[in-house]
Amino acid sequence: MTTSLPDSHQDSAVLETERPQIQPPRLYRVLLLNDDYTPMEFVVQVLERFFAMPRERAITIMLKVHHEGRGLCGIYPHDIAATKVGQVNAFALQHQHPLVCFMEEEKP
Numbered sequence: 001m002t003t004s005l006p007d008s009h010q011d012s013a014v015l016e017t018e019r020p021q022i023q024p025p026r027l028y029r030v031l032l033l034n035d036d037y038t039p040m041e042f043v044v045q046v047l048e049r050f051f052a053m054p055r056e057r058a059i060t061i062m063l064k065v066h067h068e069g070r071g072l073c074g075i076y077p078h079d080i081a082a083t084k085v086g087q088v089n090a091f092a093l094q095h096q097h098p099l100v101c102f103m104e105e106e107k108p
């Protein structure tokens with residue numbers, strides 16, 4: 001039988017022992033930093049708008065950032081995390097608030 005397989009794979013039973021080494025997608029934590037100037041209501045609206053949080057949860061996270069200095073908004077694959085960080089920082093800048101959003105890899 002002739003196929004397009006290389007000679008080394010012709011007419012022999014090949015037992016595949018190697019599997020492609022698939023890695024799980026890397027995940028990134030998106031966080032907010034506290035500051036002394038951004039209004040609490042603005043932060044709540046950011047969490048509602050960009051992270052689809054119900055108002056109660058948004059208030060809880062905002063207060064956590066306010067009291068602890070930083071807080072987790074969500075965990076996403078790289079491009080989604082980067083998009084959210086860009087959107088939040090652009091929105092804050094547009095409204096002249098010093099709010100900072102950033103991402104860091106979630107290590108297993």
Ligand code: TYC
Pocket residue numbers: 032033034035036037038039040043062063065066099
């Ligand atoms: N500390 C701000 C204030 O007292 C509120 C605030 C909360 C700011 C969370 C940023 O990520 C933040 N107005």
